[in-house]
Amino acid sequence: MKINSLMKDELKKHFLEKIKEKNDEVTIVSAYSLSKSEIDDLKSTLPEIKSAKVNNEVDETLIAGYIIRKGSKMIDLSLQQQLRKLQQQSHEAV
């Protein structure tokens, strides 16, 4: 399909905006689904996500805690991660 070059710029702008929106979205992965008040609590402690749109995903393998993702940045505050760290450190100590 031939795309008009004027359209191309237009499309690029549109998609870049979409990507930006997507990157501004925050995903919170937790072991169980979070209530609105819990999300608000988190928002008030982390200024970076205050004004952002927040999605909630559930992943039981985290055991407890949560992972906050924004774009390619990630803050891992899950029990799974801490256990992994412990495993790594105990390996290193040997």
Place this chain on the structure above:
Amino acid sequence: MKLFDQYLKEVEKELGAKKDQVKSTEVGTVIEVKDGVVIATGLDNSFYGELIEFTTGVQGFVIELMEDSVGIVVLGDYLTVEAGSRVTATGAILSLPVGEELLGHVVNPLSESLENLKLKTKKRYPIERIASGVVYRKSVSVPLQTGIKAIDALIPIGRGQRELIIGDRTTGKTTVAIDTIINQKGQDVICIYCAIGQKNAKVAQVVETLKSHGAMDYTIVVSSSASDSAALQYLSPYSATAIGEYFLDQGKDVLVVYDDLTKHAWAYRQISLILRRPAGREAYPGDVFYLHSRLLERACRVDEKYGGGSITALPIIETLDNDIAAYIPTNVISITDGQLFLETDLFNNGIRPAINVGNSVSRVGGSAQTKAMKQVSGRLKLDLAQYRALAAFSQFESDLDAETKQFLNRGSKTTQVLKQNKHDVYSLAEEVAILWAASKGHLDSLETDKIVDFEKDFIDVMRTKGKDWMKRINKNKIMDDKDEKELEKLIKSAL
């Protein structure tokens, strides 16, 4: 039980040391796994050369940044990496442990001992570093004695020089390099032998040779074998140089042998083709010149004002059928400060080291040659040049005038004198003594096939009767009239 308690205490201590803090990390997702190369999305803020960790604990580094994905080269087993798995950027640039602790060991390009030892190094150096600038450099003025007569006399190498060793397979390229390392004993030079894509058997043989000559005490072997991943082969010369730079920063003289850069170019070609970079001549990528130029530019001699020290580079290139006009050979020839050209024909004719004196040059080493060597090498060069010019021509003539005969005779004797057994390195005084004998015509009356025997006897005489003379020359590095007279007497006694 006691051991277990100790272990627990260690873990507790380590856990207690760091207070948990909220830290955001850069992550991405693997979308493709190719031969040794992984393509991942995400990692929006990663940078070139950044160290990346996969969930399995395998590490890699960023080698390509594309519009919406990054190319990562895997250091280690890439088959454990799965599409869809997470990758984490560490924020650190690729670096390796360096230090005196590595001396005498065989390590891989990440400084891990191949003998499964724990080397307790204290410092880390980045694998890639910008070479020293113009202000910090000094021109080459101290010789690097190779212990090989033909090289020290005709194609001298200085500390901080880059001299290419080029030739077909089995022409003795590695031997020249190894002999040079052996000859650095007691010269206060740290040697690094970097094997790139070599057979493990060959590396083992080299290590064995170095050990038996007591050269491992001041040598580090950095090895990436033919079965290692292309990524490790690609990294190994840079790693070897980084290790060298640690010693350079201590003001020491370093010799690095890259054996060989042909295979290094192959490894880089493989990575580039997998990354779908546009292929150029012989399918090498466009930056294959930069690949070697940035490596060899790191060889330098640092001014004493800035701490001194030097890195001498001896890259090796293997040619096919003596074709020095191929792509990689011409590249490296133009980068280096000269080349030693080894030939199969000479090798098979028993002239070993098989150095083609006519095609070999050293662009900067001449200024580093010692006075004593200069005294003999000037005449030697002239004799050989005249010999070469006449030898081809005289094959068709039956009756030659006396002068021509004299040139031919001298030339063939000199050629014999430049022969040397492998791993049998000479000190400066020994080299000067035998070459002086040849250039002054003391060997003209001997038969050609007797020269080698004479040389053996003569060196024995020098090592016993001429001990004081040798000590003096090795110390002063110059010959006066008295020395020459004494040498003449010693030669006469050996004849």
